[in-house]
Amino acid sequence: MRQAVxxxxxxxxxxxxxxxxxxxxxxxVIRVAAACVCGSDLWPYRGIDQIAEPRLMGHEYxxxxxxxGAEVRDIKPGQFVVGSFFTSDNTCEICQAGYQSRCPDxxxxxxxxxxAQAEFLRVPWADGTLVATPGQPDADLIPxxxxxxxxxxxxxxGAVAAEAGPGKTVAVVGDGAVGLLGVLxxxxxxxxxxxxxxxxxxxxxxxxxxxxxxxxxxxxDEGISKIxxxxxxxGAHSTIEAVGTQESMLQAIRSxxxxxxxxxxxxxxxxxxxxxxxxxxxxxxxxxPAPVRRFLPELIDLILKREIDPGRVFDLTLPLDEAAEGYxxxxxxxxxxxxxRP
Amino acid sequence: MRQAVxxxxxxxxxxxxxxxxxxxxxxxVIRVAAACVCGSDLWPYRGIDQIAEPRLMGHEYxxxxxxxGAEVRDIKPGQFVVGSFFTSDNTCEICQAGYQSRCPDxxxxxxxxxxAQAEFLRVPWADGTLVATPGQPDADLIPxxxxxxxxxxxxxxGAVAAEAGPGKTVAVVGDGAVGLLGVLxxxxxxxxxxxxxxxxxxxxxxxxxxxxxxxxxxxxDEGISKIxxxxxxxGAHSTIEAVGTQESMLQAIRSxxxxxxxxxxxxxxxxxxxxxxxxxxxxxxxxxPAPVRRFLPELIDLILKREIDPGRVFDLTLPLDEAAEGYxxxxxxxxxxxxxRP
Numbered sequence: 001m002r003q004a005v006x007x008x009x010x011x012x013x014x015x016x017x018x019x020x021x022x023x024x025x026x027x028x029v030i031r032v033a034a035a036c037v038c039g040s041d042l043w044p045y046r047g048i049d050q051i052a053e054p055r056l057m058g059h060e061y062x063x064x065x066x067x068x069g070a071e072v073r074d075i076k077p078g079q080f081v082v083g084s085f086f087t088s089d090n091t092c093e094i095c096q097a098g099y100q101s102r103c104p105d106x107x108x109x110x111x112x113x114x115x116a117q118a119e120f121l122r123v124p125w126a127d128g129t130l131v132a133t134p135g136q137p138d139a140d141l142i143p144x145x146x147x148x149x150x151x152x153x154x155x156x157x158g159a160v161a162a163e164a165g166p167g168k169t170v171a172v173v174g175d176g177a178v179g180l181l182g183v184l185x186x187x188x189x190x191x192x193x194x195x196x197x198x199x200x201x202x203x204x205x206x207x208x209x210x211x212x213x214x215x216x217x218x219x220x221d222e223g224i225s226k227i228x229x230x231x232x233x234x235g236a237h238s239t240i241e242a243v244g245t246q247e248s249m250l251q252a253i254r255s256x257x258x259x260x261x262x263x264x265x266x267x268x269x270x271x272x273x274x275x276x277x278x279x280x281x282x283x284x285x286x287x288x289p290a291p292v293r294r295f296l297p298e299l300i301d302l303i304l305k306r307e308i309d310p311g312r313v314f315d316l317t318l319p320l321d322e323a324a325e326g327y328x329x330x331x332x333x334x335x336x337x338x339x340x341r342p
Numbered sequence: 343m344r345q346a347v348x349x350x351x352x353x354x355x356x357x358x359x360x361x362x363x364x365x366x367x368x369x370x371v372i373r374v375a376a377a378c379v380c381g382s383d384l385w386p387y388r389g390i391d392q393i394a395e396p397r398l399m400g401h402e403y404x405x406x407x408x409x410x411g412a413e414v415r416d417i418k419p420g421q422f423v424v425g426s427f428f429t430s431d432n433t434c435e436i437c438q439a440g441y442q443s444r445c446p447d448x449x450x451x452x453x454x455x456x457x458a459q460a461e462f463l464r465v466p467w468a469d470g471t472l473v474a475t476p477g478q479p480d481a482d483l484i485p486x487x488x489x490x491x492x493x494x495x496x497x498x499x500g501a502v503a504a505e506a507g508p509g510k511t512v513a514v515v516g517d518g519a520v521g522l523l524g525v526l527x528x529x530x531x532x533x534x535x536x537x538x539x540x541x542x543x544x545x546x547x548x549x550x551x552x553x554x555x556x557x558x559x560x561x562x563d564e565g566i567s568k569i570x571x572x573x574x575x576x577g578a579h580s581t582i583e584a585v586g587t588q589e590s591m592l593q594a595i596r597s598x599x600x601x602x603x604x605x606x607x608x609x610x611x612x613x614x615x616x617x618x619x620x621x622x623x624x625x626x627x628x629x630x631p632a633p634v635r636r637f638l639p640e641l642i643d644l645i646l647k648r649e650i651d652p653g654r655v656f657d658l659t660l661p662l663d664e665a666a667e668g669y670x671x672x673x674x675x676x677x678x679x680x681x682x683r684p
Contacts, residue, residue, distance in 0.1 A: 008514055093599075094576060094600050094601065097601045098601060099600040102601065102622075102624040106577070193393070195655055231678040234435055234446075244617075247616075249617065257435075258630075259436065259439045259440060259443030261443065267619040267621065268618045269617075269618075270617070271616075271618070271621075272616060272617060273614025273617060274613075274614060275588075275610035275611075275612070275615060276611075276613070278445075278610070278630075279606070279609065279610040279613075279631070280630060280631070281628045281630065282441055282443070282444040282630040283628075284626065284627070284628040285620075285628070286625075286627070287550060288600075288621045288623065288624040289621070291625070304497075323618060
């Protein structure tokens with residue numbers, strides 16, 4: 001089968017690999033219907049994360065179950081499934097509390113057997129990781145279901161962690177797919193005012209369509225001042241951080257009022273938080289790898305009812321064979337998010 | 343009047359100063375009935391915080407109102423009052439949300455006009471900062487009411503920030519007065535299991551009397567392992583951090599399960615939190631200077647009903663004139679907390 005592999009920064013190739021098979025009795029193997037390039041895939045692509053050896057790429061996926069292990073009870077061959085990027089048993093105390101992305105039995109989807117930017121994918125803990133749709137979904141819903149696999153689930157978690165809700169003013173730091181879907185989540189959760197921080201016209205437009213009420217183009221101290229100006233000097237009640245740099249984390253914390261909530265979902269790179277500033281900020285800080293599995297049933301339901309349309313973040317669709325161009329387009333900001341069809 | 347003043351590390355003197363008067367129309371002046379030495383006073387005493395010029399000491403107090411400004415409506419001369427260490431208007435959005443310690447109109451009680459380790463104290467924003475007891479309290483309740491002014495309010499906030507409650511296992515890092523009263527708060531809030539981390543027999547004893555169910559004497563990685571052993575490998579649901587060092591913050595974060603809550607109330611000294619570790623921890627982090635004013639009405643009520651006895655943290659009582667000995671006793675860990683009688 002074909003699989004996207006990153007050899008070095010800027011060097012992504014699609015090559016032939018063995019098709020994965022069930023290895024543990026709790027595995028499933030799926031035929032990937034759609035996968036995509038993640039903002040976090042750009043960290044190694046840009047040389048910020050090191051690549052020691054060729055890396056199998058892709059951790060966002062939807063597809064049809066081909067085969068399941070002997071201990072898989074709920075997931076069945078032929079079902080259309082959406083999965084999350086970390087696997088989880090979904091039975092332990094951590095999973096039951098809604099933190100499936102920190103399951104002690106966690107195994108990454110991208111492991112020895114493959115990544116999701118491929119024709120087939122082996123998924124550990126199939127019952128605890130995958131959610132089946134009722135019947136085969138309409139083809140036009142596939143991008144939205146794929147978004148649920150990571151970027152929607154992550155933006156949603158950011159909004160939940162930031163306690164976005166009725167009466168709240170929510171600021172969103174980051175205008176990538178996760179930030180934009182954080183806007184959508186905040187809107188859906190009932191936020192009164194949603195301030196998207198973005199300097200790109202195409203992303204501003206989508207943010208407004210997803211429910212943003214204000215756009216702030218400034219960054220850093222100027223951006224923080226703007227947020228304060230829009231909130232009687234207090235700062236936002238809730239801030240979603242969807243970048244993961246030192247600058248974006250401090251921007252998020254400083255844009256939030258004392259007692260407010262920062263939901264941070266950008267993968268931290270080179271971030272160190274100054275203890276005294278955090279202490280005096282009085283904010284709540286919560287985030288990390290999103291427990292997408294917690295939200296999947298609800299998100300799939302909203303998508304199938306066509307109440308949300310998160311698939312709009314995909315502004316470029318390419319065949320899997322052109323994965324390299326998908327990475328380039330996102331790296332050069334020509335594409336918000338690129339969908340790959342095996 | 344007499345006032346404790348710190349001139350340099352290890353150098354505390356009680357000297358004559360002018361008695362403070364109402365300076366702003368929202369001020370009150372109180373005759374201090376009892377004050378005390380705070381764990382945070384030991385930072386400059388030990389030379390960890392710098393002292394540029396002689397510092398008026400004391401920010402914990404109870405007393406009787408002598409005089410009020412023209413705009414003070416609720417607080418009246420003759421009332422017995424308990425106040426918090428930061429002042430607050432208690433009318434703005436931040437105060438109304440329960441974060442009076444971050445009021446934009448905040449003024450420290452220790453300012454140009456004096457500190458609480460004195461005979462008299464000027465309190466800005468009297469209506470928003472002070473809470474009067476119904477009538478004069480019994481003399482034996484004064485230590486507990488004084489504790490409410492800071493250490494109980496701070497330990498309580500730590501427990502609330504850590505979301506201690508029914509069914510929860512709560513770990514407490516730090517066995518000073520705040521940590522011990524964090525134990526009391528967790529018990530009162532209904533926690534199922536309370537693990538006090540302490541290496542001192544007298545403090546362990548008080549922790550057990552306040553409601554601790556387990557004592558862990560180990561620190562650092564060994565202490566974290568013990569907490570994990572006691573919680574099926576998952577970590578505590580809630581951890582109260584009541585020290586403020588890099589070691590204690592990391593011990594608190596690492597002792598907490600993913601999705602759990604760390605309430606940190608130790609004043610941060612030299613703390614920098616590693617972003618990636620925090621991201622992967624999946625914990626909620628909340629803390630800062632405790633909004634004592636939020637909790638005062640409830641805490642005063644519990645004390646007057648004799649349902650809690652937080653004054654037991656005071657194991658040494660001295661006349662104000664012997665303040666220097668009070669500092670020495672706490673510095674040398676001969677006293678958990680020292681009460682000063684003007």
